[in-house]
Amino acid sequence: MDAPPRWLVGEEKAAWDNFIRMQEKLIGRLSRHVQSDSGMSASDYVVLAGLTERGGGRMRLLDLAKLVEWEKSRMSHQVTRMTKRGLLSREDCPDDGRGAFIVATPAGYEAIEEAAGRHVEHVRRLFVDALTPSQLKALARISERVLEHMEAQPD
Amino acid sequence: MDAPPRWLVGEEKAAWDNFIRMQEKLIGRLSRHVQSDSGMSASDYVVLAGLTERGGGRMRLLDLAKLVEWEKSRMSHQVTRMTKRGLLSREDCPDDGRGAFIVATPAGYEAIEEAAGRHVEHVRRLFVDALTPSQLKALARISERVLEHMEAQPD
DNA sequence: CTAATGTGGGTGACGTGTCAACCACTTGGT
DNA sequence: ACCAAGTGGTTGACACGTCACCCACATTAG
Structure with a gap:
């Protein structure tokens, strides 16, 4: 009805x-900032950040996907695309013949370290600085x- | 430095x-809900909603773009894509030879009316219902x- | 009137996201 | 031992977004 x-x-x-x-x-x-001041796309950033910060630079593909909810x-x-650009590489998993390890290359580490510092400054400038501590707390909750x-x- | x-x-x-x-x-x-229960993409939805609700179903392309910030x-x-699928059509602008009017077709109206009702129920279920009135107010501010x-x- | 510049809009190439199908390997039941 | 079902991962086709460039028309200066 x-x-x-x-x-x-x-x-x-x-x-x-x-x-x-908002x-x-x-x-x-x-x-757009990530793109223009590091040459990486937002997706590149998310992948590298997850892989290096929370996976020690080496993770199974599905675990990485779950981590960033993709x-x-x-x-x-x-x-595949990031591998072509030298930011990542694939390695076989010895324990499971189907598996693939995704590994951040030195170039990948360099890129994310460069980008992360700039990124956090933009987050501060556009977001954190707009709000009072109590508003930040409210938004978190x-x-x-x-x-x-x-x-x-x-x- | x-x-x-x-x-x-x-x-x-x-x-x-x-x-x-979040x-x-x-x-x-x-x-995903818009997609699966109306067959439209989120972009289709945004375009039709803006065009019909705030443009009376007929708008210049650039105005429509500004309206939804694209x-x-x-x-x-x-x-172009929506035109191929019968949701919109283009008309020339008599006042300005370069101009193009974007018009919602009857099928477009039907689609958005169907979709909007379902959409708002999902917004309620997933978002509005999660928060108290005072939290909603806080988030708005x-x-x-x-x-x-x-x-x-x-x- | 005409030339420069501006503006509305379209196009093509390329990177990205999704879906469905697929392949290879593993696991569990018998 | 074998086969069914499940899982990890890839692929191809197609929709989408962006960028740079283009074209037609409009506006303004002279």
Whole structure:
């Protein structure tokens, strides 16, 4: 019987609209910065950052994909491209004939170290500096809350 | 002389990490929903929503692009694809020989009306319902604050 | 009127994301 | 030992986004 949609109103609508616009503008600007001052795409950055900071520079492809919440085929394509550009390499896994280790090359390490420092300055400038400590705290809790809520929710 | 990067710490880091993860997961899930229950991509949705709700179903290409904060070439490509699928059509502008009006077709209207109702239910389920009214209000203000801050900031 | 410059919009090439199918290897049951 | 089912990973086709460049028309200066 298809009840009519419950459109957003008042604070609901304000929160959603502002959040969406803010997030789009912020992410867009940050990825253009990564691109223009390190020559890497935002995806390159995410992959290298995850691999080196949380995987010690060497990880199985699926583990890396889960870490950054990507699909395996996306990761596979991305690794192929980054390998061609010398940032990563693939190695066979001795324990599991199907497996592939993804390894950050020296050039990969260099690139991420360069980029990370610049990136954090942009994050500060555009995001952290815009908010008071208590607003930062509030946003941390709100984001956490939404994440938990989503995990408890079907798809 | 290249001061060392001021890495994020404590609440700064928590706010940023949680925000990024939340936003990625939320946007990802919502666009998969739009896709699977209306057959449209998230981009199709944005274009049709902007065009019909705020442009009366008929707008110049550049105006539409500005409205949703896209580059003109992206919009042009997108309109081309949507035109092929019957959701939009192009019309010449009599006042300006270079101009192009983008018009939502009846099929376009139908599609967006169908999709919008379902979309808002997902937004409620995944986002609005996760937060208290005061958290929604806080997020609205925080987002607004970041937006204003970015506008006052060079690039 | 005409030439320079600006603006609205399109195009093609290339990097990226998704989906579905596929291959090779592993695992578990019999 | 063997076969079914599962898992790790790759591939190809196609939709999408960006960049640089292009073209047609408009505007302004002279």
